[in-house]
Amino acid sequence: MDFVASVEDIQVATFGGEDATKWRIGQLFSHSIDASASDPDPKISGPSTEKRDELLGVWNSTPTWTLSYTSPDKGPLYSQGNAQKVMSTYDMTTTVNSPTVDPYIEVGSYQANVRFDYSGPVAGKFKGTVFTKARVELTMSLKDPEVNESALHIYDALKRPERTFPSSASKSVPGETQPLHRLVDAKKQADQRTNSIKECKKVWGDYSGTPLQCDEYPFASTHEGSLAGNGRYSVRLIEGSDNENGGSMLNSMYTLNRIIDGDAFFMKIVS
Template structure:
């Protein structure tokens, strides 16, 4: 993370801490005007994560109910809220996200691809006395954030929602007065951006509502764009903007200290105008997505290359150049795209020399010198560590992998210079 982003987060957390200290001060005893005994404390409760409360204490709040049912029990006539009805594309992403529960509830969520991401994070909070002797409320809900990046546009869209709210309140506490807040902020990593990086934020980046409002209108939209100056990639400026979006979440009651979780969600997105080398001239990607080139040893179009790469990754002793302890990256350690033509040519020349040293002249044989890692990667033959492999393969097979499959993967995923990717071989 860049220094700028670190400072942004530290400032944010500092602000939350300062707010909490201010509220703590408000709960303490205030001196009487005449210097007499302190006034009684006004707030004696706080919100805490249910995981910090002993199970036997949670038994005091055994029957949380959906918020709409709670409202009806308090005498407010409310029609049952229909389930969210997202667009079909969002519905498909939500279903996939739910199947990746472990990843989806993390801070970055489940990053399906360079174009789609999703967080589904459950919260379970308990309202209890500051000394931990009494629990008077429980609040459970799910936060969903669906992210979409766009190939062909410097734009990223997010749909945030608070859903499936379940509550229980006792000892006079009123859950209708409870609130949930979401606050989005943006940072730019200057180290990974080109000159003058900018992102235009949406007009509304914070939403703090009573539970009843969330229950009625659970979702809201945020769109982030990055302005461009027209094509400048021929001058070396790809107009990259490495952005980090993060969300803070809070929950509260008028009678208690709030629950605050800074950085409950994070999304890394990159805007660029890189030109035809990555397909559409401009676009946006989620950079934490795992990008991989998949080849099958059963595919007759590329089976020779696939076997070569498999051997290099798993049986390097069968490959040339041969040396004790050799290992070749790409399966567990990523490769990184190299767009500098001069450096790619140096990789290629060294690989050809290695082929000639092992097999002699192969001119007119119909075979190509296949090298792995690819010449278009920073880990290519000229990297200086001899962690590469060469093998003579049929020209058709070799060219299909290089000119079609690999370049196709680069363009399909907007892989820029230095971007990591993996190579997966299936049998």
């Protein structure tokens, strides 16, 4: 993982006899590991220096610098339940100094939370890095003919849950303001899928032999699915191809954003 830091667009104005050529700007990075949230034996290798302190003229001529951080892995251990997750935080302190003025120090002028992991095929690329506070959204359009039925079902679940089944006057369904969280356990996914199909048959009867499929939201591949135990879900019969296209979009979102078990994401339905 690389950070590219810079000081750019420097503008100098004469004031009080100050000599701008003697002013300095510093950037000091530091990193730490949250061992309690990481897998066993977490490690990070940082750059040879995490500090740059230069005169304004040097920054002006060379405004950027790069810091590289890596997390050494032990080979593929994901099949043993070890994704080698390393949860880390990066902070930058900014300083400004002049020979005649008290120094300015801004601690925490930049902060990032980063996860390294070796999660295998479930994450798309077998190993990689993500910014854990980035908001991830799966967007579907009501006008997209490939997934318009899926999109309408999710829209109703989020905005008009009284129109959905199982029926409940007080039902609310997560995904818009409350996140969904990925579930990768294949057995639990299958159990949720089976439960959702059972609910579809309760409402619409036997639909075998038709082009329809039982669509469920939240998805079977989330911890908020139909077996979460709180009734905050919806099922609906929709065109099978639409349902499958929606599933493909979901899986692509997982791998493109490196969403692994327990990671949060949101839904966004547009017209």
